[in-house]
Amino acid sequence: DAGVTQSPTHLIKTRGQQVTLRCSPKSGHDTVSWYQQALGQEPQFIFQYYEEEERQRGNFPDRFSGHQFPNYSSELNVNALLLGDSALYLCASSLSSGGLGTEAFFGQGTRLTVV
Amino acid sequence: AQSVTQPDIHITVSEGASLELRCNYSYGATPYLFWYVQSPGQGLQLLLKYFSGDTLVQGIKGFEAEFKRSQSSFNLRKPSVHWSDAAEYFCAVGESGGYNKLIFGAGTRLAVHP
Numbered sequence A: 001d002a003g004v005t006q007s008p009t010h011l012i013k014t015r016g017q018q019v020t021l022r023c024s025p026k027s028g029h030d031t032v033s034w035y036q037q038a039l040g041q042e043p044q045f046i047f048q049y050y051e052e053e054e055r056q057r058g059n060f061p062d063r064f065s066g067h068q069f070p071n072y073s074s075e076l077n078v079n080a081l082l083l084g085d086s087a088l089y090l091c092a093s094s095l096s097s098g099g100l101g102t103e104a105f106f107g108q109g110t111r112l113t114v115v
Numbered sequence B: 001a002q003s004v005t006q007p008d009i010h011i012t013v014s015e016g017a018s019l020e021l022r023c024n025y026s027y028g029a030t031p032y033l034f035w036y037v038q039s040p041g042q043g044l045q046l047l048l049k050y051f052s053g054d055t056l057v058q059g060i061k062g063f064e065a066e067f068k069r070s071q072s073s074f075n076l077r078k079p080s081v082h083w084s085d086a087a088e089y090f091c092a093v094g095e096s097g098g099y100n101k102l103i104f105g106a107g108t109r110l111a112v113h114p
Helices: none
Strands: A005-007 A010-013 A019-024 A031-037 A044-050 A053-057 A064-068 A074-078 A087-094 A110-114 B003-005 B010-014 B019-021 B024-026 B032-038 B044-050 B056-058 B064-068 B073-078 B087-094 B102-104 B108-113
Touching: A005 A087, A010 A019, A019 A087, A019 A110, A031 A074, A044 A064, A044 B102, A074 A087, B003 B087, B003 B102, B010 B019, B019 B108, B024 B073, B032 B064, B032 B073, B044 B056, B044 B064, B044 B073, B073 B087
Parallel strands: A010 A110, B010 B108
Antiparallel strands: A005 A019, A019 A074, A031 A044, A031 A087, A044 A053, A064 A074, A087 A110, B003 B024, B019 B073, B032 B044, B032 B087, B056 B064, B064 B073, B087 B102, B087 B108
16 A cells, blocks of 8 residues: 655745645545645645545635545645745545544655745 | 644653653544654654543554543653654644544654764
């Protein structure tokens, strides 16, 4: 089992550009959540996808959008990049039927640097 | 709203010494509590979790945590620290209302002296 895989591992973009980050969930998992972790900070919840729909969203602007595909993989898109978007972006997968408190498995993250 | 407080930003211990990392939560009902560990530039690995039942929870890598409702605490402990335990440790609570959104504390960075 490969666990949660994210690509790319590192990315450098210029202010104003757009970026797409990808996540493949752990085998058997159907729910994907995205977190932003600025340097030296804790992860902050961006949104969660289940059944190809955004199910819950954190306090992030509309520049942050996502998608979930039928195979449960997911993309995070960020438009009009700002310097403050530089962070480690973490994907976490879980099983919806696991109920409240089910374990979330995290990927290694994508390090995004905006210059 | 739920919140998690980790009072210690940095902790340094000697290898072989015992360890306790503090975590306090704010939550109206029975919380779902987690401890994660993160090595530099890496993702998060779950050490242990508490949902209900026995208040002393055993995890991986020799870690344990004790849930104390009266103190709203979920402190992480290890009897003997190894140099490889040096990392960032995050306490988290699962948000009520379903969907398992995690709310993290600010983290505690652990340094281990040889």
